[in-house]
Amino acid sequence: MQQAIIGFHLDDENHWVADLACGHGQHVRHNPPWQNRPWVMTEQGRTEKLGVRLECKKCEEHGLI
Numbered sequence: 001m002q003q004a005i006i007g008f009h010l011d012d013e014n015h016w017v018a019d020l021a022c023g024h025g026q027h028v029r030h031n032p033p034w035q036n037r038p039w040v041m042t043e044q045g046r047t048e049k050l051g052v053r054l055e056c057k058k059c060e061e062h063g064l065i
Contacts, residue, residue, distance in 0.1 A: 001060060002053040008046045016040045018049075024058040 003020035008028075011017050017025040028049075030037040039045030 001056055003056045003059065005050055005052050005054060007050070008040075016046070018054060020054065020056055022056055022059055024056050026054055026056065 001022075003022045003024070005018045006021050007019040009017055009019060009025075011027070016028050016030075018028045019025055028037055028040050029035050030040050039049060
């Protein structure tokens with residue numbers, strides 16, 4: 001189920017997590033070459049992604065779709 005990004009926070013290991021409208025979080029790491037998300041490294045980049053919808057795997061796992 002797709003959920004909108006409503007914010008971001010750093011986890012205990014300083015990895016960025018997208019806060020989703022459903023209340024769940026999803027890591028959005030920039031870890032080239034496997035995950036190429038340079039936008040997550042700047043405040044402007046993160047701000048531009050607010051409202052973008054991501055698949056929430058936790059909602060799918062819990063049958064909330």
